[in-house]
Amino acid sequence: MDLGKKLREALSKLTNRPYVDEDAVKALIKDLQRVLISSDVSVKLVFQLSKKIEERALKTKKLEALSLREHVMKVVYEELVELMGTAYAPRLDKHRILVAGLFGSGKTTSVAKVAHYYKTKGLSVGVVGADVDRPAAQEQLEQLAKQVNCAFFTIKGEKDAAKIVRDALTRSKEDVIIVDSAGRSAFDDQMVGELKAIAQALNPDETYLVVSADIGQVAGKQSEEFNSAVPLSGVLVTKMDGSGKGGGALSAVSATGAKIAFIGVGEKMGDLEVYDSQRFVGRLLGVPDLKGLMEKVERIAQETDVSKLATEDLTIETFYEQLKAAKKMGPLGNVFSMLGAADLPKEFVQQSEDKLKKFESMINSMTKQEKKDAKLIRKQPARITRIAKGAGCTEKDVREFLSQFEKMEKMMGQFQKNRGFRKKIEQMLAGGQIGNMKLS
Numbered sequence: 103m104d105l106g107k108k109l110r111e112a113l114s115k116l117t118n119r120p121y122v123d124e125d126a127v128k129a130l131i132k133d134l135q136r137v138l139i140s141s142d143v144s145v146k147l148v149f150q151l152s153k154k155i156e157e158r159a160l161k162t163k164k165l166e167a168l169s170l171r172e173h174v175m176k177v178v179y180e181e182l183v184e185l186m187g188t189a190y191a192p193r194l195d196k197h198r199i200l201v202a203g204l205f206g207s208g209k210t211t212s213v214a215k216v217a218h219y220y221k222t223k224g225l226s227v228g229v230v231g232a233d234v235d236r237p238a239a240q241e242q243l244e245q246l247a248k249q250v251n252c253a254f255f256t257i258k259g260e261k262d263a264a265k266i267v268r269d270a271l272t273r274s275k276e277d278v279i280i281v282d283s284a285g286r287s288a289f290d291d292q293m294v295g296e297l298k299a300i301a302q303a304l305n306p307d308e309t310y311l312v313v314s315a316d317i318g319q320v321a322g323k324q325s326e327e328f329n330s331a332v333p334l335s336g337v338l339v340t341k342m343d344g345s346g347k348g349g350g351a352l353s354a355v356s357a358t359g360a361k362i363a364f365i366g367v368g369e370k371m372g373d374l375e376v377y378d379s380q381r382f383v384g385r386l387l388g389v390p391d392l393k394g395l396m397e398k399v400e401r402i403a404q405e406t407d408v409s410k411l412a413t414e415d416l417t418i419e420t421f422y423e424q425l426k427a428a429k430k431m432g433p434l435g436n437v438f439s440m441l442g443a444a445d446l447p448k449e450f451v452q453q454s455e456d457k458l459k460k461f462e463s464m465i466n467s468m469t470k471q472e473k474k475d476a477k478l479i480r481k482q483p484a485r486i487t488r489i490a491k492g493a494g495c496t497e498k499d500v501r502e503f504l505s506q507f508e509k510m511e512k513m514m515g516q517f518q519k520n521r522g523f524r525k526k527i528e529q530m531l532a533g534g535q536i537g538n539m540k541l542s
């Protein structure tokens with residue numbers, strides 16, 4: 103099970119409690135500890151984090167607009183963001199990059215991915231095969247360079263990596279030069295010597311270390327070792343897609359003070375992301391683009407007639423407004439889960455435009471009474487026939503709409519047990535709720 107899912111489960115335990123008190127916060131912290139340690143975050147970091155969360159959650163003053171539950175969520179979110187590092191901004195001018203790392207970490211693949219990244223930014227790129235220990239690595243890089251359509255430099259058969267680099271520099275005219283260096287199965291003096299020689303020849307503006315997420319917290323130790331040999335400007339953590347230890351790797355690297363620059367999230371050339379811990383944690387918690395979502399929610403709130411949503415009982419019309427708002431918001435379901443409710447069924451969030459249009463004409467064919475009390479329609483099937491005719495759709499369509507409405511009604515009933523949940527959704531749609539989740 104992945105880290106995000108476990109974190110969301112731990113947080114939803116908190117939000118499902120009838121009220122939040124000190125014991126609830128302590129139970130949450132215990133859950134978080136278990137989840138993070140199982141993802142290979144170092145015990146020391148986990149305890150530092152727990153202490154901070156406990157202090158901030160229970161002892162600092164919360165914003166007036168927030169309930170304790172929301173305050174705790176905000177603290178947890180912010181502390182996780184802090185634990186997982188910062189955001190990186192790659193330079194977009196002419197520059198030279200040295201890439202270091204052990205065998206199998208994903209170094210050669212990453213050189214090509216980074217080349218692809220800069221190409222998408224409109225820069226010309228050349229990659230240099232200076233891994234002299236494995237001729238196959240040079241061929242691999244040559245192939246990948248063709249794939250991403252960038253220049254490739256090497257001297258086949260040459261054993262002096264620095265010489266390959268010097269030669270490439272005299273021949274290349276590209277904006278960005280990226281050098282793939284020799285890896286080793288372990289950090290040793292010979293590799294350090296080679297790296298230093300390449301660094302001297304290249305005079306790199308940026309030096310990235312490639313580590314694989316599956317080594318977990320060992321990534322921290324590796325960053326320190328490499329940094330002592332050649333000063334690192336950033337770490338590229340690969341295989342974030344396949345490892346349960348990604349959180350451990352990221353937190354350990356950032357604890358050393360090194361920056362996480364990129365993360366590799368797959369084998370394809372496009373599977374590279376510029377790192378941003380806020381976005382990363384947002385995604386773990388089920389809100390992929392928290393900042394973007396907040397802006398979107400505010401915009402949609404202005405377009406949506408919120409007064410229609412503010413009524414206590416769910417009517418056909420409020421339901422339709424919700425569907426429309428949900429459709430515009432897209433990841434709304436994820437906000438629900440962040441607030442601790444169950445994820446909304448996909449069918450609610452992702453109605454097709456066609457369906458929404460059909461629903462609208464059904465609603466237009468309903469009497470005022472029917473809109474207020476959907477049970478009327480179920481009680482007298484003739485009404486279904488009439489609505490279907492009026493809307494130009496089948497009776498089956500009408501029944502489908504009704505059953506979705508009934509499902510929502512049932513869920514709303516469950517939400518209401520979760521004190522004030524309805525209100526939260528309404529505030530959220532009004533922009534207030536989400537605004538409060540903003541990082542200060």
Ligand code: GDP
Nearest residue numbers: 205206207208209210211340341366367368369
């Ligand atoms: P090197 O020895 O460090 O140069 O490693 P390679 O670049 O040859 O990569 C080793 C293996 O890891 C290859 O099969 C790559 O496709 C794979 N790999 C690299 N980065 C990623 C990643 O982000 N995700 C996944 N799933 N595989 C990756």
Ligand code: MG
Nearest residue numbers: 209210233239
């Ligand atoms: Mg390689």
